[in-house]
Amino acid sequence: MRLGSVALKYATRSLTRHSRRTILSMVGTGIGCAMALVALSWMDGAIRMQVRAIAESGAGHIRMVHRNWPETQEDTLRLQGLEEVLATVAETPHLEHYSVRAHAKGLLAFGTRTAPAAITGVLPKHEMAANRILRRGALEGRYLEEDEEGAVVIGRTLARRLDVMLDDALYATLSGKDDIHSAMLRIVGILDTGSQELDLAVCHITLADMQEITGIPGAGEISLVLSEERHSAEAKAHLTETMPADNTVITWREVNPSLAANVDSDTAFMRLMALIVIVVVALGIMSAQLTAVLERRAEFAMLSALGMKTRQIVSMVMMEAVVIGLGGAVVALGVGGSVSYYLATRGMDLSRWLDDDLGFADVLFDPYLYGSFGVWLIGYALAIAMATTIFATLYPAWKAAQVMPADALRTTG
Amino acid sequence: MTATTDEVLVKAQNVTKVYHTDEVATHALRGITTEVTAGEFLAIVGPSGSGKTTLLNLIGALDAVTDGHLEVMGHNVARMSKRQRADMRLNQLGFVFQAYNLFPVLTAQENVEFVLELQGVTDNRTERAREALDQLGLLDFADRRPTQMSGGQQQRVAVARAIASRPRLVLADEPSANLDGENARILLDMMHELNEQAGITFVFSTHDPRVIAYARRVITLVDGKIDTDVVKEREAMAEQT
Known part of the structure; x- marks a missing residue:
């Protein structure tokens, strides 16, 4: 017409x-x-x-892990060439924050009380910047300091279960690569997130302590928080292209399929x-x-x-x-x-x-x-x-x- | 007076039309056999319900025959596709209806131009539309919408629209039924002139004696059948008009 x-x-x-x-x-x-x-x-x-x-609750928009981690989710797996990986991560486009972590399953004990815990070794400054749960939760005491030895921050639910308070010393037993390791950890902070489930998951020590206690050097993951999720593909492409072999990049969807x-x-x-x-x-x-x-x-x-x-x-x-x-x-x-x-x-x-x-x-x-x-x-x-x-x-x-x-x-x- | 030629525009053989409504069959036409040749000025007359409009609709390919054979412009209408029938109506037939059926949102000129646009005419379309209006004495009303014109003027626009596409045959269903004596006379004079001057064939359905007086041939239908088919002598025509 x-x-x-x-x-x-x-x-x-x-x-x-x-x-x-x-x-x-x-x-x-x-x-x-x-x-x-x-x-x-x-x-x-x-x-x-x-x-x-x-992304800001730990998963990141994208995460770098050992290439076998997506299949096994094994805590003892470590990123290959951590120094090189960190240099690559720092140049990632649209990067806001990143956190470097290592995980271990363990048992915390105080007196006659015990509680299983998922213990996370972190770089405190990076973790505080990248993790909104730490920033927004009500923290009694303080968070970890860089290179601080023998200190731990736990969640309120875990503290109640163990019936502990600030400055109490916990006896921690962690699984290492081939053996069980133990250490004494002083509570410097108790975090209240308002969620029992989240509180139970909070048990942070420094990455250096994690390496020392478990005897496994390096970090298990680096989670990257980007300015927008839509930049994930670009960031992933950059990392995949430049990171050392034997590592892989996964998205928050692969980390948390149920949330996705x-x-x-x-x-x-x-x-x-x-x-x-x-x-x-x-x-x-x-x-x-x-x-x-x-x-x-x-x-x-x-x-x-x-x-x-x-x-x-x-x-x-x-x-x-x-x-x-x-x-x-x-x-x-x-x-x-x-x-x-x-x-x-x-x-x-x-x-x-x-x-x-x-x-x-x-x-x-x-x-x-x-x-x-x-x-x-x-x-x-x-x-x-x-x-x-x-x-x-x-x-x-x-x-x-x-x-x-x-x-x-x-x-x- | 334009002499009719031997070219047959319409050929009906034993044409029947039956309408079915709620299991009731109404026989509108019962075995019509006739021909219309080029140049005719033909009136189909008869009382209400005698089948005049039905016959015009069949010739105009607006409806389908129930039985019999109907050729229009050499085409067997029953075998034509919907698109072919539309093409024939657009390029070879013109229609004038009792209720004028102009498009109220268009001006007189646009009403006429619409048909030319459908025909795909691009050059001089406006001029042709105005020429058609001029032939019907309506050039001064070109920019008026139908609601701003009298019934007689509207019917003349309808005729202008029918002839603008240069059809070979114009079918007019009760064209003067809604017109007063003067307007009916003006309209018929103009249609008669178009028949005489341009050689356009006109077939009317009517029961208006004024229209019948103008016709050179009158077919009378009674109960769907042809009762009489009379061709008038020139002298008789002159006396009547």
Whole structure:
């Protein structure tokens, strides 16, 4: 249909016959698409927040490990060429923080009490910078200092289980490569994360102590926190290209497949919600367009009688949908864009729905949820509004093309 | 007066049309056999329900015959695809309906131009549309929409639209039914002139004596059958008009 053609004039002017209905269709399309836009913006923000929380809780966006670790998850495996690896890591694009760790399973004892523990050897400054649980949790005492010997920070639940307090000395037994090793560790800090599960997992000593006690030199993993998850592929490519052999790079998804499944499930749910909104809007548009077509039954019959082909009639009705879709996209951008901009700049305070006490959500998640906002909204608004109206108008357009001229002209004439 | 030629535009042999509604069969046409030759000015008359409109719809390929053989412009209509029928209507037939059936959102000129656009005419399309309007004495109304015109003017726009595509045959279903005496006379004079000057063949359905008076041939239908088929003498025509 050419610009300036009579068919185009017919299509566009037909929208002015019932201008109130046309405006309502545009507004309806716009509001529905705006809801979908806000849902997508919110979803994107929530997912980014979730992934950020996961990455800053120890997993990192990407992690370097020994190449056998993904299969065996063996704590005694160490990165090959640690010095070279650290040099490579420091040059990783979009890197914010990294933490260097080694893990060992062990048993902590105080008096007659014992508790199993997953003990982590860390570089304290890097760990504090990369791990939000340490930064946000309530720490009694202090965290580890660089090169500090014989010191340990444990979680509140572990402390309760062992019935210990600051400055108490724990007897730690750790599994080494070939043997069991033991050491005395003085408690310098007790961390309360608000989550018993997280508290149980906190048992930090310095990496130097870990190497000393277990007799295994080096580090088991380096977890990298990037500025955005979307840079993971670029960072991974850099590391893979430059790191020494026998090491590998894995993503947080491979480290925490169950969390990844949760994130995917949340994404799918939000998309389904957006889709339901769009389908409801589409049904509304379909109803309005069908009414518009049935009202003009005699005109479509006349067009057919004049020799207009099915394809041409369908195109003409679809052109009306395109105009409604464009109007809807403008409304969607106005409404959805404003709400998304508010969500992206001001955020939504989630703390009002959380308990006043320190809780798991306070430590792991940000109190404010920020949506996403960007040029992509324009493309999404256009795509959703156009796709919705065009899809919704397919049936009315087909109906218009199927009008039997003899029947329609007889009943109206 | 344009003499009719031997070229047969429409050839109907034992054409039957039956409508089925809720298991009730209505026989609209019962074995119509006739021919329409180029240049005719033919009126199909008869009482309501006699099958006049049905016959026009069949000739215009707007409806399908139930039985019998119908050729329009040398094509067996029953064997034509939907697209071929549309092409024939677009390029060889013109339609005028009782209710005018103009597009209310378009001006008179755009209504006429629409058909030319469908035909794929790109050069001088506007000029041709205005020429058609001029032939019907409507050039001053070119920019008016149908609601801004009288019934007679609207029907003349409909005729302009029908002839703008330069059809060989114009089918007019009760063209004067909604017009007063003066407007009906103006319309018929103009159609008669188009028949005489441009050689366009006109077939009307009507029960209006004013239209019948203009016709050179009158087919009378009764209960879906041809009752009489009369060709008037020139002298008789002159007296009637």
